[in-house]
């Protein structure tokens with residue numbers, strides 16, 4: 001007989017949640033709320049000092065007696081992700097929830113040590129590789145959940161992901177850059193998060209591991225602060241229309257703790273509701289192609 005995953009009610013208390021991008025913004029707000037609900041945390045961060053400060057902040061914000069582990073990894077580096085995944089596998093007997101939240105937009109064209117365009121590496125290949133490496137542990141811990149932070153920004157990529165230009169050389173050419181190429185590139189990676197989640201949902205049917213992605217809305221965080229004065233000025237103006245990080249984290253926290261999503265998988269959410277992303281996401285062939293390309297690029 002197969003394992004029955006629906007008997008006991010899902011409860012976040014005592015669960016072990018691995019989260020990336022919890023040193024700032026939406027991820028930090030979510031980590032504090034999850035800690036206050038009794039979840040144990042494994043924080044993957046690139047900066048150890050910042051991560052330890054965040055652990056102190058989270059502990060000071062709750063009376064719950066919880067475990068908070070720090071794991072160091074740069075999500076743009078596959079070598080770093082492989083190392084951190086093996087640390088997590090050796091230190092954590094259970095991973096109940098994986099939250100792929102770290103993400104960024106890059107105004108200048110950058111290529112990672114492994115030869116991938118930076119936005120693609122951090123926002124898509126990083127979550128893909130980390131999830132794949134932790135998948136067996138998630139299955140062993142089932143019922144378990146994988147949550148990925150996408151964005152309304154995926155709508156910019158209505159023509160899809162240009163598989164002929166995976167290093168985004170075209171989008172960062174001077175004229176294209178001026179016309180918003182880097183923002184479109186960001187949108188493509190957030191579209192990739194949606195395809196990734198829907199394909200995960202298909203592949204994990206019957207395993208007790210479910211996958212979700214969501215749009216946090218426009219949120220007042222450190223997002224886009226490393227891209228120069230113009231980007232900071234734009235973000236300062238957008239702040240007027242932005243939500244707080246706590247509000248931005250609401251759907252993420254809900255996906256981590258709500259019983260009602262236990263029987264859903266592969267979907268995209270906005271403000272705690274299932275939403276339809278752009279039409280192209282219905283094309284299963286693109287989801288499969290993206291999966292194969294991602295496997296090849298991460299040597300899985």
Ligand SMILES: NC(=O)c1ccc[n+]([C@@H]2O[C@H](COP(=O)([O-])OP(=O)(O)OC[C@H]3O[C@@H](n4cnc5c(N)ncnc54)[C@H](OP(=O)(O)O)[C@@H]3O)[C@@H](O)[C@H]2O)c1
Nearest residue numbers: 021023024025026074075076102103151218219221222223
């Ligand atoms: N803000 C918005 O309006 C908005 C809207 C839609 C979607 N999102 C998405 O929400 C997610 C969180 O962003 P945020 O708005 O909270 O921005 P944020 O305040 O800049 O937080 C980003 C987090 O990701 C981490 N990070 C970035 N690059 C990393 C790398 N190479 N390796 C490891 N960690 C890395 C950052 O670490 P450090 O602290 O070390 O920098 C930080 O913890 C992102 O995926 C973003 O695309 C944001």
